[in-house]
Amino acid sequence: MAEEKKDTWLGLVATTTILFAVCATLSTFKGGQHSTRAVLSQAKATNQWSYYQAKDIKGYLHELSKDALELSVLDAGAGPRAEAVHKKAAAYADKIAKYEAQKEEIKRQAEAYDSAIAQAQEHSGAFGMAVIFLQIAILLSSVSALMKRKELWYGGMAVGALGLVYFANGFFLFF
Numbered sequence: 719m720a721e722e723k724k725d726t727w728l729g730l731v732a733t734t735t736i737l738f739a740v741c742a743t744l745s746t747f748k749g750g751q752h753s754t755r756a757v758l759s760q761a762k763a764t765n766q767w768s769y770y771q772a773k774d775i776k777g778y779l780h781e782l783s784k785d786a787l788e789l790s791v792l793d794a795g796a797g798p799r800a801e802a803v804h805k806k807a808a809a810y811a812d813k814i815a816k817y818e819a820q821k822e823e824i825k826r827q828a829e830a831y832d833s834a835i836a837q838a839q840e841h842s843g844a845f846g847m848a849v850i851f852l853q854i855a856i857l858l859s860s861v862s863a864l865m866k867r868k869e870l871w872y873g874g875m876a877v878g879a880l881g882l883v884y885f886a887n888g889f890f891l892f893f
Contacts, residue, residue, distance in 0.1 A: 735859040742852035749845030756838035766828035777817035784810035844888035851881030
């Protein structure tokens with residue numbers, strides 16, 4: 719009878735250890751997946767912000783050209799040359815407005831990538847914490863089976879439960 723109780727207890731230890739190991743493996747996989755997503759989003763965000771800066775520089779150069787043309791009109795006075803300069807200045811003003819509109823769209827996309835980075839890092843961090851606690855739980859459960867000490871297994875169960883909470887948080891981010 720006592721031998722049967724030991725076998726049942728060791729079966730529970732083995733089952734919980736397997737459960738913790740599977741969740742730790744999945745946490746490692748999902749954490750890596752979210753880390754990769756964060757890195758890729760970072761590259762995309764960097765590209766978008768560089769593109770934003772390029773548009774800003776082009777807009778600034780067009781503003782300088784427009785200002786120089788407008789100043790040259792003051793020297794030219796009236797006439798066909800002044801009219802041509804006004805047309806060219808208006809064309810620069812249109813390009814400047816176009817760059818400003820493009821910059822807003824580029825900025826919106828870059829900020830979306832920044833948001834994706836933050837979210838991926840939160841998921842990855844939760845899965846990382848899950849792996850830590852689940853590995854400790856596996857260790858405690860294994861030692862409890864070797865030493866045949868239930869109190870170590872109970873400690874492993876408590877730590878494992880915390881690991882499972884972090885594992886679930888990795889998916890849902892409830893805290």
